[in-house]
Amino acid sequence: REMLEYIKIExxxxxxxxxxxxxxxxxxxxxxxxxxxxxFFPQLVCYHHGGISRNRTALSQYYTFRNRYLLLxxxxxxxxxxxxxxxxxxxxxxxxxxxxxxxKKTKQALKEIKALFPKMLKKRMIIRTQARIKPGxxxxxxx
Numbered sequence: 001r002e003m004l005e006y007i008k009i010e011x012x013x014x015x016x017x018x019x020x021x022x023x024x025x026x027x028x029x030x031x032x033x034x035x036x037x038x039x040f041f042p043q044l045v046c047y048h049h050g051g052i053s054r055n056r057t058a059l060s061q062y063y064t065f066r067n068r069y070l071l072l073x074x075x076x077x078x079x080x081x082x083x084x085x086x087x088x089x090x091x092x093x094x095x096x097x098x099x100x101x102x103x104k105k106t107k108q109a110l111k112e113i114k115a116l117f118p119k120m121l122k123k124r125m126i127i128r129t130q131a132r133i134k135p136g137x138x139x140x141x142x143x
Contacts, residue, residue: 062105
């Protein structure tokens with residue numbers, strides 16, 4: 001709970017711009033950047049009923065494609081962004097071509113990435129500020 005309070009942006013824990021898919025990656029990435037660590041407890045069990053991430057639908061492809069780029073813009077280090085740019089001609093362009101022909105929503109995803117770009121950069125600046133301020137020591141924090 002302490003981590004969620006610390007990393008929230010404008011009273012949002014889960015980024016509503018993501019809406020569906022990869023919002024959990026966003027929280028993990030922000031938490032890690034601010035010094036929180038994840039722990040594995042194999043005795044704990046969580047059941048997830050339903051959900052879209054298991055099914056490969058046009059909608060899940062759309063949100064996965066869109067949110068991957070939003071996630072990178074919002075959280076990625078320069079080295080991570082450069083790695084994507086280096087691989088872009090070999091992986092991303094063929095993937096984009098495939099999605100443009102197989103999923104009608106891909107053009108909409110590209111428009112939304114462009115429209116949300118300034119907002120993601122603003123959130124990126126907030127995240128960078130949070131990461132510079134050391135949170136109080138608590139469970140799960142790096143030493």
